Amino acid sequence: MTDAELSEAEKTFILHSVQDNFREDGRGNEDFRHMEVETGLISNTNGSARVRLANTDVLVGVKVQLTAVDPEKPEVGRLDFFIDCSANATPAFEGRGGEDLGSEISAMLTRAYSCPSAVDFHSLCVLPGQQCWLLYVDVLLLECGGNLFDAVSIAVKAALFNLKIPNVTMTKDEGGVELDLSDDPFDFKRLNVAGAPVVVTVNKIGHKHVVDASEKEEECTLARIILGVTEKGTITSMRKEGSGSLDSDSISEMMESARKVGMELNKILLKALEEEEKQGAKTVGFLR
């Protein structure tokens, strides 16, 4: 996935450092790098967020649209993920280069959010059996510095937190129901994201595992599992990646640390977002 090719000695150095629980930058195996979150920075979306995790930079915008319901699930709304890998991030994304990675991430997000308790899908239904909200979640990768999955999922959750769905008034007239979207920008409802999962990637390096791997560490990983974890510690999805094999014991160990880290992530993210909401500070955006 990354273009950082390492020499044998560098890999050994990283491997031993993970063994010592003292990584190349001084972090322990379960430490995250510090990240920066901002929401509501794109004015022409219904909800947006930007997350910068060390060098990984992700921008997410959510647009809502009224559509016909899925006949199999007539009472729920839907989420649709799309990942755009900008060639600004790495030249490897040029042309169709980022498509595989994009569909991988969107598949992972779709699966993580397919859990019924993730978001209240019933609240996204406008008229049961007929109309519901479809949320288009568009993710733009601006820079890759390792641990993309986690950063994307955190940005998605922040954008969904920030989402403002316009209120709809329904009037009944002959032959059907007429839907009327509110034009008032302050007439909206929010989505409850308390149960939304974040994705935690656990990389197996040597006999130990690390979370929030840097690009170099990702290069040393043979196998990793990617988990969707909610605030309560429910694991909503799981997938394994890489050519290496994993022992069942180590899988449960990795799941346990992902659960622990994921719960903490959710808690701190929500706290930060609520604080931002309270402050109502003006947007910083990309200028600094």
Add this chain to the structure above:
Amino acid sequence: MSVDIRLASSRPAGTDLYHGENPGNIVTPGDVITADSGFMRGHGTYMEDECLHASVAGTVERVNKLISVRPLKTRYNGEIGDVVIGRIRELAQKRWKVETHSRMDSVLMLSSVNLPGGELRRRSEEDEKMMRHYLKEGDLISAEVQNVMSDGCLSLHTRSLKYGKLGQGCLVCISPSLVLRRKTHFHNLPIGASIILGNNGFIWISPTVQDKSEESGGYETNLQPIPKLDREVIARLRNCVLALAECKMLLFDTCILYAYEASLKYAVKDLLKPEVAVEVVDLVRQRLELEGS
């Protein structure tokens, strides 16, 4: 376990203000430098509508009638004699292609490396077949710029025992303009680590090796685990270098040592936090000003 999520709005303002002297005339791409037609067009500029525009962001420099713009952020422009760190990209006919953050891949000829068995050895076809045995894709080397070709491509050499393949350690990539040109770029710091400040912005931090054996020509790497104490020193140095680079400080041995000393009161991983990094760099800056260097 530690998770740290901040808000963009709570980022302290003015943490990355420029501290040096007034840089003079700064332009951004597209800016008109002069409408006077009496000047000559240099690097980083272009002519449009009879005005001279800047094509890169940087400072305007004038030598007599030649106007050029020196970019602030640039790839590495090699000069003969520079010490560089590079990563082997590819093997070709009698040469290695090396990535040195230059515009083009640099070239390391088989004839300009030290091979095991003495300096005056003839290079045979056998050696050509053994090239991957000496240096393979992904390996890091330290080298010196031997020549700059007409197209800007660098030709490197490692014909000294101080150059050659690098073993265990940590590579940090920063902007090449932040590395101060010095007489020596190899430093054995008194804190138990060595640092190579490549002119190309690649900085190599490794544990100090006592004796470099000559028999193998430096192509054997030691893969034994490094003691945790050394590892801590390396990690701390890495974070210090990144902090200094983040605050746009010129890098040389003294300032790195000062940063190391100033950072000792923090845990290594705390140095990743921006406010701690800024504080450490401020201390370094004060100390350097005090000593008038």
